[in-house]
Amino acid sequence: MTFNPDTEIRSGNVSRAGGPRGGGGRGLAIGGGGGGCLLLVIVLVWAVAGGDVGDLLGGTATTSQGQDTSLAEQCRTGADANADDDCLVQATVESADAVWAALxxxxxxRFVEPQALLFTDRVSTGCGAATSAVGPFYCPADRTIYIDTSFYGELTSRFGADGGQLAKEYVVAHEYGHHIQELQGTMDRIDPRAxxxxxxxxxxxxxxxxxxxxxANHASSATDDDGVAMLEPLSSDDIDSALSAASAVGDDHIQHDVSGGPVTPETWTHGSSEQRRAWFTTGYGSGDPRSCDTFDVEQP
Structure with a gap:
């Protein structure tokens, strides 16, 4: 799924990190089950237990966040998004803003747009300090999506996704989904340590x-402020690409195929590859957020 080259993607809520931000809270990542992704599972439990994520990761939390405004000059059109991963993140957030405002x-x-921050290597957030090893994540404390786009290379080379555009966009859309959960109050009603x-x-x-x-169901119908469609219609190859990313970050795949260990379902925090494919497909097939009640089924 590529962006219409002529669409406007400039954003007021996506920026590149230029300084630290801080606090204490919890973060939610796209991966889980092993390696760097396991780190965020530890971070999640530590923060909920009352510890400081910055202490756990050796970071120092502060109270201000600088921003590099050059992203606004770099990322203006869909053509920029198709050529540059930083711009792709910005454009996907802009697309999701339009879709979820309508839904x-x-x-x-009560819809409020999230912030999104691109960073390199490490970042201090409202959930504490984190490194790129945790993968992309969402911090409810400051309602911000954090992404180091170097993860996209790892998603393909280490985890086995196909590297297509919708595979990358899926990563952003998943973290945006956590923002929707925050707005719904879902995060306050669950036991994140289970x-x-x-x-x-x-x-x-x-x-x-x-x-x-x-x-993904609605993305090709979302338009920019001038009424130009932001994304071109999905193909079957696009959907296969998204599903390859969902499979790549399944707990069982990471535990066995990536980390070379045994599959231990009792430790899962993100779901198997099959579960992740199935629920993406459910949302895509219906286009209806009400179809996504994973808490109202016996076996998700």
């Missing part, structure tokens, strides 16, 4: 996958 009533939320295929943690992640599918 807000259906999703039973693990296993039917745990609250897994259900939360699978719902974010489903919300990513909802976005």
């Amino acid at each position: 807000a009533t259906e999703a039973q939320i 693990t296993g295929p039917a745990s609250d943690s897994v259900r939360l992640e699978l719902q974010a996958d489903c919300y990513a599918g909802v976005w």
Whole structure:
């Protein structure tokens, strides 16, 4: 799925990190089960238990955040998004803003756009300090999506996604799904320390996958301020690309195929590759956020 080269993608809520931000809270990442992704699972439990994420990762939290405004000059049109991953993140957030603003009533939320921050290597957030090793994540404390776009190379070379455009956009749409959950109050109603295929943690992640599918369903109909369609219609190859990314970050795949260890379902925090594919497909097929109630089924 590529962006219309002529669409306007400049954003007021996406920037590049130019300084530290801080606080204490919890973060939610796209991956789980092993390696750097396992780190965020530890961070999540540590923060909920009352510790400081900055202490755990060796970071120092502060109270201000500088921003590099050059992103606004770099990323202006869909052609920029098709050529540059930083611009692709910005454009995907802009597209999701348009889609979810239109779906807000259906999703039973009072819609507020998230912030998104691109960073390199490490960043201090409202959830504490983090490094690129945790992968892309969403911080509810400051309602911000954090992405180091070097992850996209790792998503293909290490985790096995196909590297297509919708695979990359899925990453952003999944984290945006966590923002929708924050607006719905879902994060305040779950036990984030629980693990296993039917745990609250897994259900939360699978719902974010489903919300990513909802976005994909509507993405080609979203327009910029001038009424220009932001994204070109999806092809079957696009959907295969998104599903390859969903599979690549499944707990079972990361535990066995990536990390070379045994598959231990009782430790899962994000869901299996099959679960993640299935819930993305559910959201994409229906286009309806109400189809994404992963908490109302016996086995998600």
